[in-house]
Amino acid sequence: MTTSSTSLWSRESLLLWAKQRGEPDWLVQQRLSAWNALEQLSWPRWERTDLPPLDDQRLQPAESDVAGAQEGLRQQLGITAEGKTLVLPGGTIEDRSALPEDVLFEDLGQAVLGSGDHWQRWLGALVPAQTDRFTALATALWQSGTLLYVPKGCQIDVPLESYLWLPQGGAWYSRTLLMLEPGAKVTLVLGSAGPRQGEVLHAGILEGYVSAGARLQLVILQNNGAEADLFLQRHLRVARDGQVSWVLGDFGGGLQHTVTATDLSETGASMESWSVMVVGRGQHDDLEVIATHDAPNTRSEMETRQVVTEDGEAVYQGTTDIHRGARGTVAYNRERTLLLSDEAHADALPVLRIDENDVVASHAASAGEVDPEQLFYLESRGIPEPLAIEMIVAGFLAPLLDRIPVATVCQQISQLVQAKLGGSVR
Amino acid sequence: MATPVLEIRDLHVSIGEKEIIQGVHLTIRGGEVHAIMGPNGAGKSTLAAALMGHPAYTVTSGEVLLDGEDLLQMPVDERARQGLFLAMQYPAEIPGVSLGNFLRAAVNARMGEEQGLSIMAFHRKLMETMKSLGIDPSFAERYVNEGFSGGEKKRSEMLQMTMLTPRIAMLDEIDSGLDVDALRAVAQDINRLRGPELGLMIITHYERILQYVEPDFVHILIDGRLVRSGGKDLVAQIEEKGYDWLRAEAGLPAGTAE
Numbered sequence: 001m002t003t004s005s006t007s008l009w010s011r012e013s014l015l016l017w018a019k020q021r022g023e024p025d026w027l028v029q030q031r032l033s034a035w036n037a038l039e040q041l042s043w044p045r046w047e048r049t050d051l052p053p054l055d056d057q058r059l060q061p062a063e064s065d066v067a068g069a070q071e072g073l074r075q076q077l078g079i080t081a082e083g084k085t086l087v088l089p090g091g092t093i094e095d096r097s098a099l100p101e102d103v104l105f106e107d108l109g110q111a112v113l114g115s116g117d118h119w120q121r122w123l124g125a126l127v128p129a130q131t132d133r134f135t136a137l138a139t140a141l142w143q144s145g146t147l148l149y150v151p152k153g154c155q156i157d158v159p160l161e162s163y164l165w166l167p168q169g170g171a172w173y174s175r176t177l178l179m180l181e182p183g184a185k186v187t188l189v190l191g192s193a194g195p196r197q198g199e200v201l202h203a204g205i206l207e208g209y210v211s212a213g214a215r216l217q218l219v220i221l222q223n224n225g226a227e228a229d230l231f232l233q234r235h236l237r238v239a240r241d242g243q244v245s246w247v248l249g250d251f252g253g254g255l256q257h258t259v260t261a262t263d264l265s266e267t268g269a270s271m272e273s274w275s276v277m278v279v280g281r282g283q284h285d286d287l288e289v290i291a292t293h294d295a296p297n298t299r300s301e302m303e304t305r306q307v308v309t310e311d312g313e314a315v316y317q318g319t320t321d322i323h324r325g326a327r328g329t330v331a332y333n334r335e336r337t338l339l340l341s342d343e344a345h346a347d348a349l350p351v352l353r354i355d356e357n358d359v360v361a362s363h364a365a366s367a368g369e370v371d372p373e374q375l376f377y378l379e380s381r382g383i384p385e386p387l388a389i390e391m392i393v394a395g396f397l398a399p400l401l402d403r404i405p406v407a408t409v410c411q412q413i414s415q416l417v418q419a420k421l422g423g424s425v426r
Numbered sequence: 427m428a429t430p431v432l433e434i435r436d437l438h439v440s441i442g443e444k445e446i447i448q449g450v451h452l453t454i455r456g457g458e459v460h461a462i463m464g465p466n467g468a469g470k471s472t473l474a475a476a477l478m479g480h481p482a483y484t485v486t487s488g489e490v491l492l493d494g495e496d497l498l499q500m501p502v503d504e505r506a507r508q509g510l511f512l513a514m515q516y517p518a519e520i521p522g523v524s525l526g527n528f529l530r531a532a533v534n535a536r537m538g539e540e541q542g543l544s545i546m547a548f549h550r551k552l553m554e555t556m557k558s559l560g561i562d563p564s565f566a567e568r569y570v571n572e573g574f575s576g577g578e579k580k581r582s583e584m585l586q587m588t589m590l591t592p593r594i595a596m597l598d599e600i601d602s603g604l605d606v607d608a609l610r611a612v613a614q615d616i617n618r619l620r621g622p623e624l625g626l627m628i629i630t631h632y633e634r635i636l637q638y639v640e641p642d643f644v645h646i647l648i649d650g651r652l653v654r655s656g657g658k659d660l661v662a663q664i665e666e667k668g669y670d671w672l673r674a675e676a677g678l679p680a681g682t683a684e
Contacts, residue, residue: 374520376480
C-alpha cells in the first residue's frame, strides 16, 4: 500500500525536489547537509528501547490518504477537524475568521517557500540534525508540519488545532515550529493518528520559542495504528517569565521513543507537564520529559500517569536538570503507574540532577495493580468487572486530568482512555 | 413480584485451609429482619462476604438460593443485580471516582440497560433520596469513601442501599464506630426501608443497634455455626449473660474465640 510517489531517496532527487518546490537556498543546503550527515550518524541506542533493524524501504517517504484523513481523525481522535483547524498534509484551514490578522497558522512546508531566510535561524537551533539518525532524516526529508507564529501581545482565546494523518506505509517526516513573541498567549492542540493497519514510521521534530512573558499551552494527542513506529523530538525554549504547559496523551502507536524537552533559559520561566500514557497490546512507549533549569527562579512541575494493559510496555523518564546558578528553582517530578495485567510492564524513572544549592526539588514514583478490594466493592454494587476496571482507571487518572487547563481536552482524553480500555479490558 | 427469599442450606466456607463457616442453615424472607449475633471471630463477616462472593472466601459445600436461583454460581456483580446487597464494615476507597458517578453506574447496572435512568432522571432521584435521608448534596461530589468519617461511610452505605432497592440486604457491623446520633441516623435509614420487598440480615455483636431496629429473629453464631435462634428476647439474654452459656449448651469448648 506504500505510495512513495516522492522518491527522495538519493541526494540528487532530494536536491531536485527541493529546488522544484522553490525552496530557498538555505533550506536546500540544510536538507543536503543533513542527508550527508546520515552516513556518519548511527541509529540511536536507548537504554530501555530496542530499535529493530530499519531497512531503506521502511524509511522511504510516503504520502497520506488526504481524502480519508477527516473521517479517520474523527474516528480515532474523536475530533471534528472543522473550523480553525489545520489538517496535514494538505495544510487547509477551513475558517480563519477566529484568528487575529498577523497570526501565522499554516503548513510550515508552504510557509518556507518564498519567505527568504526568515525561518532559517530557528530551524535546527533546538534540535540539530546531527542529534541522531532520525533527526537527520527528518531534517533532510520533511515535507510538512505546523507553523504557528503569534505576534507580540497577541492573546488568542480559542484553542487552535492541528491534526496529522499518517500514511499507511513507508515513512513520514515532519517539522513543527512554534514562535510566541513577548506577551503572546495561545493554546495549541496537536493531534496525530493514522490508518489502523500498515507499518509506518514517523520521525518528527518540534521546536518552539516562548518569548518573555508569553504563555503557551501545548496539547499533544496521539492515537495511531498499532504498527506506527514513532520517533519524535520536541524542544521548547522559554524566556523570561514565559510559561509553558504541556499536556501529553499517548494512546496508539507501536514502538515509540519521544523526547519532550523544555529549557527554562531565563529568570522566572516556568513549565508544567501533564502526561497520560495508556499502553496496550504490542505497544512499547518510551517517553522522556526533561525540564532544564538554566536561570534563577525558574519552576517546573511534571506528572505522568501510566496505565498499562495486556502485554504493553511503558517507559517514562522524567528528568529535572538544575544547572549551577539556577537559584530559587522549584521543581516537582511525579509519576504513577497502574498495571492492569500480569504481562504488562512499566518502568518509571524520575531523575533529579541538581548542581545548585538554593533549590526546592522533589520526586516520587509509584506503581501498583488494581486493588482487589476496590474491584470487589464496585462489583458488589452490580457493576460488571470491565466497567469497574474502567472506573478505577478513570479515578486513577482523574487527579491528573483535573490539572489540565482545557476542558474539552480533558473530555477528549477521557474518551480516548475509555475507547482504548473498552477494547482491552475483559 | 414475589416476596424475596434467601435460602442458605448447610453452608461451609473456608479461608485457605481453615474452615470458618461450618454448616449454616438460614432462610430470610421479605419483610423479615434477622439479627446475627456472636462473639468476635465467630464468622459473622465471613458469612456475609462469602454470600456476596468475596474472592478470598471459598464455599466448600452447601447451597444458597436467592429467589430460587443458585446464588453461588453467579459472579459478584450478578448477585448484586439479582438483588443482594452487602453494606460493608470497611468499604473500600475509590480515589478519583465520585459517589454520584459510582451510584449512577450501580443503579444503571441494577436496573438493566433498558430501564437505566438518564443522567437527569438519575440526578433527580439521587438528590431526592439524599434529601430524604438528610444527607448534604455535596456528598455526591466526593470521591467514594475517600476521607469519609466512620459515620459518613455508614451513611454512604445506607444511601447506596436506598438507591439500589435490594431484595435481600446484609448489613455487616453497620453500627461499629458510630456515636449515638450517627447510630440513630443509620437505624432510621434502615427502618425506612423495612417492608415486604426487603429481607434484612443485620450482623452485630452489640445489642445497641437492635434497640433501634427491632429484629424478628435473632441467631447466635459461634465457631461458624448457628447455635441458637429465637426472638428479640434472646438479645436481652446475651446482654445479660454473654455468649459462654450458649457455648456450653452447644457443647463447644469455652472461649475459643479470640
